[in-house]
Amino acid sequence: xxxxxxxxxxxxxxxxxxxxxxxxxxxxxxxxxxxxxxxxxxxxxxxxxxxxxxxxxxxxxxxxxxxxxxxxxxxxxxxxxxxxxxxxxxxxxxxxxxxxxxxxxxxxxxxxxxxxxxxxxxxxxxxxxxxxxxxxxxxxxxxxxxxxxxxxxxxxxxxxxxxxxxxxxxxxxxxxxxxxxxxxxxxxxxxxxxxxxxxxxxxxxxxxxxxxxxxxxxxxxxxxxxxxxxxxxxxxxxxxxxxxxxxxxxxxxxxxxxxxxxxxxxxxxxxxxxxxxxxxxxxxxxxxxxxxxxxxxxxxxxxxxxxxxxxxxxxxxxxxxxxxxxxxxxxxx
Amino acid sequence: xxxxxxxxxxxxxxxxxxxxxxxxxxxxxxxxxxxxxxxxxxxxxxxxxxxxxxxxxxxxxxxxxxxxxxxxxxxxxxxxxxxxxxxxxxxxxxxxxxxxxxxxxxxxxxxxxxxxxxxxxxxxxxxxxxxxxxxxxxxxxxxxxxxxxxxxxxxxxxxxxxxxxxxxxxxxxxxxxxxxxxxxxxxxxxxxxxxxxxxxxxxxxxxxxxxxxxxxxxxxxxxxxxxxxxxxxxxxxxxxxxxxxxxxxxxxxxxxxxxxxxxxx
Amino acid sequence: xxxxxxxxxxxxxxxxxxxxxxxxxxxxxxxxxxxxxxxxxxxxxxxxxxxxxxxxxxxxxxxxxxxxxxxxxxxxxxxxxxxxxxxxxxxxxxxxxxxxxxxxxxxxxxxxxxxxxxxxxxxxxxxxxxxxxxxxxxxxxxxxxxxxxxxxxxxxxxxxxxxxxxxxxxxxxxxxxxxxxxxxxxxxxxxxxxxxxxxxxxxxxxxxxxxxxxxxxxxxxxxxxxxxxxxxxxxxxxxxxxxxxxxxxxxxxxxxxxxxxxxxxxxxxxxxxxxxxxxxxxxxxxxxxxxxxxxxxx
Numbered sequence: 058x059x060x061x062x063x064x065x066x067x068x069x070x071x072x073x074x075x076x077x078x079x080x081x082x083x084x085x086x087x088x089x090x091x092x093x094x095x096x097x098x099x100x101x102x103x104x105x106x107x108x109x110x111x112x113x114x115x116x117x118x119x120x121x122x123x124x125x126x127x128x129x130x131x132x133x134x135x136x137x138x139x140x141x142x143x144x145x146x147x148x149x150x151x152x153x154x155x156x157x158x159x160x161x162x163x164x165x166x167x168x169x170x171x172x173x174x175x176x177x178x179x180x181x182x183x184x185x186x187x188x189x190x191x192x193x194x195x196x197x198x199x200x201x202x203x204x205x206x207x208x209x210x211x212x213x214x215x216x217x218x219x220x221x222x223x224x225x226x227x228x229x230x231x232x233x234x235x236x237x238x239x240x241x242x243x244x245x246x247x248x249x250x251x252x253x254x255x256x257x258x259x260x261x262x263x264x265x266x267x268x269x270x271x272x273x274x275x276x277x278x279x280x281x282x283x284x285x286x287x288x289x290x291x292x293x294x295x296x297x298x299x300x301x302x303x304x305x306x307x308x309x310x311x312x313x314x315x316x317x318x319x320x321x322x323x324x325x326x327x328x329x330x331x332x333x334x335x336x337x338x339x340x341x342x343x344x345x346x347x348x349x350x351x352x353x354x355x356x357x358x359x360x361x362x363x364x365x366x367x368x369x370x371x372x373x374x375x376x377x378x379x380x381x382x383x384x385x386x387x388x389x390x
Numbered sequence: 391x392x393x394x395x396x397x398x399x400x401x402x403x404x405x406x407x408x409x410x411x412x413x414x415x416x417x418x419x420x421x422x423x424x425x426x427x428x429x430x431x432x433x434x435x436x437x438x439x440x441x442x443x444x445x446x447x448x449x450x451x452x453x454x455x456x457x458x459x460x461x462x463x464x465x466x467x468x469x470x471x472x473x474x475x476x477x478x479x480x481x482x483x484x485x486x487x488x489x490x491x492x493x494x495x496x497x498x499x500x501x502x503x504x505x506x507x508x509x510x511x512x513x514x515x516x517x518x519x520x521x522x523x524x525x526x527x528x529x530x531x532x533x534x535x536x537x538x539x540x541x542x543x544x545x546x547x548x549x550x551x552x553x554x555x556x557x558x559x560x561x562x563x564x565x566x567x568x569x570x571x572x573x574x575x576x577x578x579x580x581x582x583x584x585x586x587x588x589x590x591x592x593x594x595x596x597x598x599x600x601x602x603x604x605x606x607x608x609x610x611x612x613x614x615x616x617x618x619x620x621x622x623x624x625x626x627x628x629x630x631x632x633x634x635x636x637x638x639x640x641x642x643x644x645x646x647x648x649x650x651x652x653x654x655x
Numbered sequence: 656x657x658x659x660x661x662x663x664x665x666x667x668x669x670x671x672x673x674x675x676x677x678x679x680x681x682x683x684x685x686x687x688x689x690x691x692x693x694x695x696x697x698x699x700x701x702x703x704x705x706x707x708x709x710x711x712x713x714x715x716x717x718x719x720x721x722x723x724x725x726x727x728x729x730x731x732x733x734x735x736x737x738x739x740x741x742x743x744x745x746x747x748x749x750x751x752x753x754x755x756x757x758x759x760x761x762x763x764x765x766x767x768x769x770x771x772x773x774x775x776x777x778x779x780x781x782x783x784x785x786x787x788x789x790x791x792x793x794x795x796x797x798x799x800x801x802x803x804x805x806x807x808x809x810x811x812x813x814x815x816x817x818x819x820x821x822x823x824x825x826x827x828x829x830x831x832x833x834x835x836x837x838x839x840x841x842x843x844x845x846x847x848x849x850x851x852x853x854x855x856x857x858x859x860x861x862x863x864x865x866x867x868x869x870x871x872x873x874x875x876x877x878x879x880x881x882x883x884x885x886x887x888x889x890x891x892x893x894x895x896x897x898x899x900x901x902x903x904x905x906x907x908x909x910x911x912x913x914x915x916x917x918x919x920x921x922x923x924x925x926x927x928x929x930x931x932x933x934x935x936x937x938x939x940x941x942x943x944x945x946x947x948x949x950x951x952x953x
Contacts, residue, residue, distance in 0.1 A: 060504050061504040061506075064504065087880060087881070087884075088880060088883075088884040102915055103915040103916055106884070106886065106916045109883050109914065109915060110880055110883050110884065113913055114878070114879040114880035115880060118879075137482075138482075138483075141482035142482060143483065175841070176839060176840045176841045177839075177840075178838055178843075229743060232725060232740070232741075233741055233742075236742070238836065241844065246843065246844065248878050248879055249843065250842040250879040250913065251841065251842070251913060254841075271501055271502075274496060274499070277485075277489075277493055278493055278496060280481070280482045281482075282476070282479070282480065284474070288445065288469060288472075288474035288476075290465050290469030290470070291465065291496070292464075292465050330483065334485075334489075335483035335484055335489075336489060338504070360878060360880065364881075365869070365875075365878075365881050366875060366876075367876055367878050
């Protein structure tokens with residue numbers, strides 16, 4: 058089978074599975090609804106509870122989950138290739154710590170800078186992520202040779218620690234309810250209830266994916282080493298710059314939409330590579346699709362397992378991620 | 391023989407106030423040559439190789455590939471004509487031998503182009519040339535040291551380069567694999583007319599396969615020319631501070647170098 | 656001669672006995688005085704704002720020497736030194752103030768063991784239901800030597816609460832979503848009363864039924880699907896703030912408009928009550944209940 062055929066076939070298979078999951082997920086939940094009623098336009102909107110559950114409660118939630126899952130998985134793939142490390146996550150380079158700090162500040166100082174129906178927390182968290190990206194990028198670019206992945210990693214890890222300390226400090230200043238809200242945000246929440254936050258995050262994510270689209274073969278080469286990649290014709294510094302900025306921007310947007318949902322950025326790339334190999338021309342699109350489906354399913358579990366109580370989606374991903382890694386470890390040894 | 395690559399009085403230092411790692415070096419590599427760049431560790435061989443491959447820009451002097459100054463060429467243009475084989479290849483992810491060799495086609499492909507049948511043919515030919523065609527579907531990390539190095543060489547060949555630069559190609563290999571790889575390089579140069587420059591500190595490897603040698607010490611060229619003329623006990627002493635016995639081996643017909651004792655500078 | 660000595664010795668014994676008897680009574684009366692003082696702590700430090708309010712309501716305000724960082728009521732406490740709060744009690748500062756009673760949260764075990772080591776008595780407070788407020792009042796009344804005033808204050812509260820109960824008796828009790836926390840301007844992170852605790856009790860007294868009753872917890876995060884399914888007749892939001900501008904109030908009420916099928920939204924029974932006393936389980940709880948009752952049954 059030619060390479061092109063293989064890429065198209067495998068990615069299409071993932072696309073079909075993901076489409077099925079996304080279409081199916083809003084039809085199930087803790088309340089049973091009738092699809093016939095949902096799409097019955099003769100019932101006035103204000104009386105159609107089933108339609109509201111579908112279009113106001115579930116559909117935005119599923120779309121948010123798809124967007125966040127797809128983004129975190131893709132960002133994970135890109136960063137792992139760029140840093141040549143399968144254990145890298147979208148949160149390794151400090152973006153989510155910046156986002157978390159922004160969110161905490163919004164909660165604790167009760168900044169009401171809500172714009173267009175998007176509350177201050179996502180806006181501040183996105184701003185926080187941009188600050189983190191800026192700092193890490195500036196530090197890593199201060200080398201004469203352009204972007205150094207070692208410095209990038211070091212800067213990211215340092216920023217993570219520093220921001221985490223700041224977050225603890227800010228939480229210390231908060232009162233009890235604010236602390237609770239802050240901690241809850243860290244566990245991830247996709248119950249957006251409206252399409253506005255999704256529309257708000259989308260432009261940044263789309264821009265990042267536009268860059269992702271041209272990266273895959275370059276990522277293959279980058280993962281073999283800087284010198285080797287350069288010798289094969291890759292403008293290494295430029296490629297790393299684009300990879301870092303696009304992956305980080307996308308992560309910042311995703312985290313401000315749904316909170317820092319952990320494990321997606323590392324489980325999904327690993328699983329996909331186990332299934333399809335390491336060619337990033339397949340891993341990146343397949344990972345994106347699988348990430349979307351995966352988070353939609355996790356969120357489904359989160360909102361149905363203990364109904365009417367909701368389990369934060371980050372806990373579900375952690376409960377799946379932990380055993381998964383144990384299994385990987387056992388398998389490898 | 392036309393000159394393929396000409397390094398014209400190049401110098402390089404890593405830090406602005408640091409030492410000249412390469413100091414006023416001039417090298418001419420002719421089409422079809424098999425040149426060895428020989429010298430102790432720290433002599434600037436690796437840096438010189440970087441300058442020759444365009445990975446670094448010389449602080450003074452220029453490197454010409456044919457009529458073109460390397461600094462005026464894009465990485466892609468250079469990669470289409472010069473291929474580099476590193477000393478070791480560490481992969482972060484698992485790729486098959488064929489996938490690695492196919493990556494060598496990158497400089498010839500457009501942004502969204504996928505490798506077509508022609509590219510696959512070139513890759514398989516490269517694998518055959520290095521005797522690794524049966525390993526095409528095997529995962530790289532399952533291969534032996536010698537097999538890995540041969541696959542990497544195949545990957546460099548798949549770039550369809552005019553010039554192959556090798557950095558210590560046998561340094562991390564066992565004796566058997568060293569022989570395997572050095573024989574391969576010689577064959578490629580002879581049968582497929584691949585021009586090569588090999589940077590090494592292994593005197594006997596240089597003596598056995600290189601027809602020309604460039605001797606380097608402290609960033610400078612101390613001698614250059616045909617192997618038999620250049621590889622003398624005198625030069626070995628200047629290079630390594632070692633008194634050595636240099637003579638032709640009766641079985642192989644190459645020069646061999648046997649170190650005898652250390653001598654002071 | 657022997658007789659004389661004997662008389663003197665008996666005389667001496669009597670004097671000695673009398674002396675020791677007097678000494679005994681003196682010491683024990685002093686001890687008694689000290690004990691009485693211990694029942695009337697003169698230097699109270701309170702880390703729990705609603706308990707501070709209770710102390711002032713039962714007449715023990717003059718005995719309070721320091722309060723928590725979050726204390727604001729009554730206004731008198733704003734001048735007092737601050738010693739931290741739930742997460743960050745300033746143990747050194749507290750001990751330096753030489754208190755004879757410290758009001759702590761029951762979760763502040765480290766603080767409590769340090770106070771014990773310093774031989775400083777403490778009062779262990781935990782949030783509970785509505786009745787617990789009055790019980791705390793009475794308990795503190797005894798502890799601080801203001802039993803009578805405490806009894807009076809508790810009874811007054813109970814009376815007001817009973818009044819509200821009586822007023823709403825017989826009226827239809829709407830199923831109410833009692834929200835005390837939400838991301839402003841949106842419907843994210845909605846926390847509501849879920850069947851238990853003093854907020855729940857307040858709602859019951861004010862004539863409403865907790866729509867999340869089944870969950871039977873003090874609070875729960877309400878998902879949008881949940882709210883649509885449970886279809887509350889009233890949405891009552893409690894905002895702990897001094898005031899909300901008209902524009903802000905409109906925005907907050909309008910946030911719920913996307914849940915068009917919910918009866919509370921359809922019938923315009925979405926109400927936001929603003930006030931710092933609304934979520935404080937203390938002496939102002941009666942005001943809070945009265946306001947809630949007014950909102951539910953105008």
